[in-house]
Amino acid sequence: MNDIVLEVRDIVGGYGPMTILNGTSFDVAKGAITTIIGPNGAGKSTAFKAIFGLLKVRSGSIRFLGRDVTNAPPRRLLEAGICYVPQGRNIFPELSVRHNIELGAVAAGRSITDMPRRIEAALDRFPVLRRKANQQASTLSGGEQKQLEIVRGLLLDPKLVLIDEPSIGLSPMMVQETFGILKDLRARGVSILMVEQNARSALEISDYGIVLELGQTRIVDKADRILHDPRIGQLFLGGGLAA
Amino acid sequence: MTRSLAAWLAGIAGAAALVLLPLALNRYGIYILSLWAVMTIAAIGLNLTLGYAGQISLAQGAFVGIGAYAVAILTTSGFPFVVGLAAALAVSFAVGWLLGYPALRVQHHYLAFVTLAFSTLAYLVFRNEEWLTKGIYGIVGVPRPSVLGIATAKPLPFYYLCLGALAVVSFAVWWLVRSPWGRAFVALRENPVRALSLGVDTRRYTLMAFAIGSALGGVAGAFYAPLVEFVDPTPFTLALSLNLLMMVIVGGAGFFLGPFLGALIAVLLPEWLRFMEGWYLIAYAVFVMVLLVISPTGILGILDRHLTARRTRAASQARAAAKPVLNSEAA
Ligand SMILES: Nc1ncnc2c1ncn2[C@@H]1O[C@H](COP(=O)(O)OP(=O)(O)OP(=O)(O)O)[C@@H](O)[C@H]1O
Ligand SMILES: [Mg+2]
Secondary structure: OOOEEEEEEEEEEEEOOEEEEEEEEEEEEOOOEEEEEOOOOOOHHHHHHHHOOOOOEEEEEEEEOOEEOOOOOHHHHHHHOEEEEOOOOOOOOOOEHHHHHHHHHOOOOOOOOOHHHHHHHHHHHOHHHHHOOOOEHHHOOHHHHHHHHHHHHHOOOOOEEEEEOOOOOOOHHHHHHHHHHHHHHHHOOOEEEEEOOOHHHHHHHOOEEEEEEOOEEEEEEEHHHHHOOHHHHHHHOOOOOOO | OHHHHHHHHHHHHHHHHHHHHHHHOOHHHHHHHHHHHHHHHHHHHHHHHHHHOOOOOOOHHHHHHHHHHHHHHHHHOOOOHHHHHHHHHHHHHHHHHHHHHHHHHOOHHHHHHHHHHHHHHHHHHHHHOHHHHOHHHOEEOOOOOEEOOEEOOOHHHHHHHHHHHHHHHHHHHHHHHHOHHHHHHHHHHHOHHHHHHOOOOHHHHHHHHHHHHHHHHHHHHHHHHHHHOEEOOHHHOHHHHHHHHHHHHHHOOOOOOHHHHHHHHHHHHHHHHHHHHHHHHHHHHHHHHHHHHHOOOHHHHHHHHHHHHHHHHHHHHHHHHOOOOOOHHHO
16 A cells, blocks of 8 residues: 555544544555545444544544645535435535535535536436426435435546445445446546445455444555454354354 | 517506606605616615525615715715716625525524624624714715716605616526526525536526625615615614515515516505504504415515416316327227
8 A cells, every 4th residue: 555545544533522433444446446434333334424624633633635625614525525415315405406516516616617417417427417407405315315425425537435324325336326427426536435334345346444333443455355354243243244 | 489579568657657757746756766667676686685596685775775884985085976876886796695604504584684794893883983984973065966967966866767777686686596596596496406406506606696695785875865865874773674585585585576666656655645654563463474374475476376377277278178199999
């Protein structure tokens, strides 16, 4: 791993007096998919919030492309090229599909002048969204809503995508389609950091895996080695991962 | 395509009516129409703060007052109108920005109380700071300006000046709500946390929503002063703030045309219902209550629901007619 986009070093942080991250450290390789797995409550989503500036880190550091971005506000991170697709539903249900997509452009700097064209291109890639562009976003199915979120996140051409449990509530076909989007992004040189409970399928498309427990990094390795590590199945994933 | 064409045609017809109608009106009719234009500007500002950004304000009337006093004080001291207008804009923008700070901490009815307190404070300043505002005696003889060498002292030219101001404000706001800024205001109203993760600087946008909305209140005041040619504290009580709030809500908060419609009703209804004398307020109150029961999103909300229902019907027909991938023989 000599090409590193994101460097997380010993970060400590949490909610109010409650410490959730206890010195979490890991690297994210350039142009690769890295997947974080770990039990519920391990602090995976919290780590994402800390990276994306939504949660103050009390100590430790986060570097993006060599620059220190510890506790930088989301807007600066977006401008720098990080996008974040949070866990759960994150669309604006009352607004139209198109309006939702346009919100991905809010943080666009002055250098981006072709936003209308990018929005049209995004709609072309996802015909469902094009067809329903003027409908309220709440009328989309769960899978379509997730697609909308991803499309919105990609509008600024991020270099690093943080995506938290994208497969929740999606049909197997939709999961494969979503993973397909991530693989396409990787092929275009985008780095991806993903959290997934669907560990087997996620690790199968990943280059690296990270196991997080109680806010600490336990294992960092190549994805296929984690996939075949018997300890991991036993410890966190109800066994049978390597079966 | 056809829908936006219809909207354009309606817009052009409306603009033509606004230009031609006063030619057929007497002095008083022109005054009422000018008042409508001025109040619409203030309501557009409040619609931005309340309808788009979702921040309630009971102080818009106070900003109209600030703008009116800025112009009255400066023009009666010999400064040209544009200086007064610029001061009205700048002062109400700055004060609006400051008034936004409480909104960073409190929401909804608590924010309503904070802005209500500000409204009372502004009124007390207008009334008691006689060295500046001449107190209850008011400032008389606020002149109407000359624009490009044309005097607007007569009702008709002054009406066109107000209409021009309304047009400029409308285009500016129309552009604003379609820009990423306006999109972000709405995101902030819908869900601040989600807006934050899309890079909306919630702090700055909240303050901005107050500042721009208030600045438009100030602009309305800047035209109100020469319209009535006399400024005293009485028009700028809480009643005006409530009235402006009513215009926004009756027309349809968050709809671009809401303030135009709401101000039309609020300004014209008392005239039409003049024959009812003291009863007209009761009639207005009943109308507003019935309207809000039928449609909490105002008059334009009814129209919007109707259009949505039509589109939904079309979509469900299309779905019924669509070919399934699995045919029943396969089952
Ligand atoms: N907003 C919050 N306020 C207080 N505590 C929180 C908050 N969000 C999460 N926590 C706590 O932080 C811990 C870690 O939560 P986090 O969401 O990071 O877990 P996770 O690893 O993403 O789990 P999951 O797989 O269930 O999504 C949990 O114990 C949770 O109770
Ligand atoms: Mg989580």
